[in-house]
Amino acid sequence: MRVRAEDWAGHTHRSFEGPRRKWLSLAIACLAAVAAVTVIPAHAALASGGGDGCNPHRGNNYLTYIFDGADHPDPGIPGGVYATISNYSPFVAGPNQGAPSNDFTSEWVMLDNDATQWVQIGWVEFAGSVRNTFWEWTKVNGDFEDAYASAFPINSAHTYTVLYQPGNTNPFVVQVDGGTYATIPQFFTPNDAQIFAELHTQASQMPGGTADDPTHTPLVSNAHLWPTSGSGGWQNFNGTTATGASWAKISPAPGSTGVNTWRTWDTACTT
Amino acid sequence: MRSGIRSLWSTARRRPALPAAGLGLLAAAVAASLALALTGTFTSAPAASAAVQANPVRPAMMRAMSEGSTTIVTAGAGASRLARISGARAEQAAMTWLRGWPGSRVLGESLGYATTMLFGRHRLVWLVSVDPAGGLYSVHNPREKANYVVELIDAASGRWLLTLAGRASGLPALPAIP
Numbered sequence: 011m012r013v014r015a016e017d018w019a020g021h022t023h024r025s026f027e028g029p030r031r032k033w034l035s036l037a038i039a040c041l042a043a044v045a046a047v048t049v050i051p052a053h054a055a056l057a058s059g060g061g062d063g064c065n066p067h068r069g070n071n072y073l074t075y076i077f078d079g080a081d082h083p084d085p086g087i088p089g090g091v092y093a094t095i096s097n098y099s100p101f102v103a104g105p106n107q108g109a110p111s112n113d114f115t116s117e118w119v120m121l122d123n124d125a126t127q128w129v130q131i132g133w134v135e136f137a138g139s140v141r142n143t144f145w146e147w148t149k150v151n152g153d154f155e156d157a158y159a160s161a162f163p164i165n166s167a168h169t170y171t172v173l174y175q176p177g178n179t180n181p182f183v184v185q186v187d188g189g190t191y192a193t194i195p196q197f198f199t200p201n202d203a204q205i206f207a208e209l210h211t212q213a214s215q216m217p218g219g220t221a222d223d224p225t226h227t228p229l230v231s232n233a234h235l236w237p238t239s240g241s242g243g244w245q246n247f248n249g250t251t252a253t254g255a256s257w258a259k260i261s262p263a264p265g266s267t268g269v270n271t272w273r274t275w276d277t278a279c280t281t
Numbered sequence: 282m283r284s285g286i287r288s289l290w291s292t293a294r295r296r297p298a299l300p301a302a303g304l305g306l307l308a309a310a311v312a313a314s315l316a317l318a319l320t321g322t323f324t325s326a327p328a329a330s331a332a333v334q335a336n337p338v339r340p341a342m343m344r345a346m347s348e349g350s351t352t353i354v355t356a357g358a359g360a361s362r363l364a365r366i367s368g369a370r371a372e373q374a375a376m377t378w379l380r381g382w383p384g385s386r387v388l389g390e391s392l393g394y395a396t397t398m399l400f401g402r403h404r405l406v407w408l409v410s411v412d413p414a415g416g417l418y419s420v421h422n423p424r425e426k427a428n429y430v431v432e433l434i435d436a437a438s439g440r441w442l443l444t445l446a447g448r449a450s451g452l453p454a455l456p457a458i459p
Contacts (some may be wrong), residue, residue, distance in 0.1 A: 073423065111382055112415040114422070120421075134420055138381025142444075147422045154419050155348065155447035157429070158378075159399060180349045190398045193350040210423050 052120050062164065063101030063215050065241045066257070066278030070108035070213040078216050078258045078274045079117075080249030082235055089239030091119050091203035092171035092185075094232040094246065097141075099164040100276075103213035111213030113137050115168030115214050116144065117207040117229070121172045121182070121200035129194055131184040133161065146183045147194050148169030157192060169232065174200050203235050205249065207274055216258040229281050231271040246270045308449060333453055335389035337408035337431050340372075345429055345449035356392040363405055364392055364436035371407030371434040374441050378432055384414035384458055395433055400442055407434040414458040417446050428452045 070222030080093075083199025095117055103109035131145040141161035148154045162168050173183040207229070207258035208216045218229055248268045253260050257277040262269050311428040334342060338355045348354045372387045381384040390409040396402045409432045419425040 136381050140381040151450050153448050160442040
């Protein structure tokens with residue numbers, strides 16, 4: 011899709027030699043000119059929404075953060091968090107809904123310090139149905155890094171883990187299904203563990219899609235926490251559910267405690 | 282080692298002299314028409330060659346990407362013989378990842394060796410520095426914009442392996458593409 015005058019000219023220049031060059035180039039230029047008037051504008055063709063999604067038809071309010079999931083503030087320094095999360099493919103608002111083409115929806119597990127610094131791993135889907143496994147960590151001075159790797163199949167469930175192992179050179183470890191994706195230097199000490207779906211406009215769909223149905227496979231299950239780094243071991247996450255909008259639902263209901271498995275959904279989606 | 286960087290840095294952004302000026306103008310006009318048709322708008326980003334990020338093996342860029350278990354090192358001049366795919370093909374692979382952002386641009390590419398937990402040690406890769414249209418933002422804090430986006434393309438297979446993006450103090454903002 012990269013089209014620039016100098017590149018076009020450069021490729022033409024390098025591709026053909028001798029007297030045939032001009033005629034061949036002219037022929038290509040004519041064909042390209044025809045293509046220019048027949049190609050569908052990319053924005054019109056940009057699909058928003060993935061394999062599971064429903065367009066909620068809500069107005070765009072981009073850069074409004076909406077979360078749906080569970081939190082576990084830790085009285086100590088947590089040694090890790092993990093959960094099995096379904097790779098749901100929601101409707102993600104894009105230019106057709108007034109949101110930027112680079113907006114996205116994600117679902118992740120995270121260790122953080124008062125939500126100001128964090129290490130997280132999960133799935134992300136951009137408008138246009140580009141999906142990835144991602145991990146992100148904050149550094150100092152507001153710096154951060156994201157890594158994007160291949161996505162897992164839509165609706166497949168995988169266990170995402172963040173470990174904190176103080177004393178190691180790179181104490182944070184991010185894993186999927188037990189395989190280590192990266193180790194990360196220490197920029198902070200965690201005091202909280204979270205597992206949430208996250209969107210940035212109500213024009214996008216909260217993962218889950220269908221109305222609450224106890225027979226549906228939960229989007230998040232098997233949530234665990236290592237409460238104290240350096241000692242003990244894995245325990246149930248025992249989180250407290252929370253949601254950021256009336257149409258973003260979660261079961262067990264918001265405010266429920268001792269939760270390790272939950273479903274999220276969007277009231278706009280009824281099937 | 283540094284002497285090899287310049288020679289390996291892609292020549293894609295060099296503007297070759299065209300013997301037929303008229304032909305060049307026609308090609309440019311066609312390319313511009315194509316850009317308009319494909320993106321819906323003309324992009325007016327500053328010349329990509331002006332961006333620091335155009336050379337992904339600059340020390341500041343490599344420092345940004347080399348933390349924790351990930352390291353990026355420059356490839357010597359001989360590495361170009363080991364790469365089975367060209368920089369142009371690596372650019373194409375990089376743009377595939379950016380298919381959701383029409384108007385995005387490649388700023389430059391260079392061969393390097395990458396070590397990650399995902400695909401092991403010392404993998405020869407094309408490091409393709411890109412500028413996504415509209416920018417790329419922190420997943421958890423979309424008010425924070427990345428000032429480097431580098432895709433790692435396997436120099437043997439042409440397969441996209443990984444994208445590293447973020448904000449690093451000391452790097453300028455990427456040219457804005459609407």
